[in-house]
Amino acid sequence: MTGETFYLLCGVWALAMLAVFILAIRLSYRIEARSPGLTNRSGFPRNAMMFHTVTNMNVARDPETQAMRRRMNRLLLIVLAGFVLMWAGLYWVRSAG
Secondary structure, X not given: OOHHHHHHHHHHHHHHHHHHHHHHHHHHHHHHHHOHHHOOOOOOOOOOOHHHHHHOOOOXXXXXXXXXXXXXXXXXXXXXXXXXXXXXXXXXXXXXX
């Protein structure tokens, strides 16, 4: 595989990882809406409170919300693994060239 082809695949891979990350953010907002401790009452938009949802701080304890939280954690692990694989591939291409 040539270097140009690999870099094109890395770009597509990065877009796929970005799409998965956006899914995780949307899921975080849904978890916040179900959790009284994380509900936005200020009336102003704010960033997703992903740290709170990942660490289960102030998140509702009902089974459905916890299942959503586990799904979000899996999506974030997929993103992390994807970028680790991309880094390893880039390292491999640069060392081979």
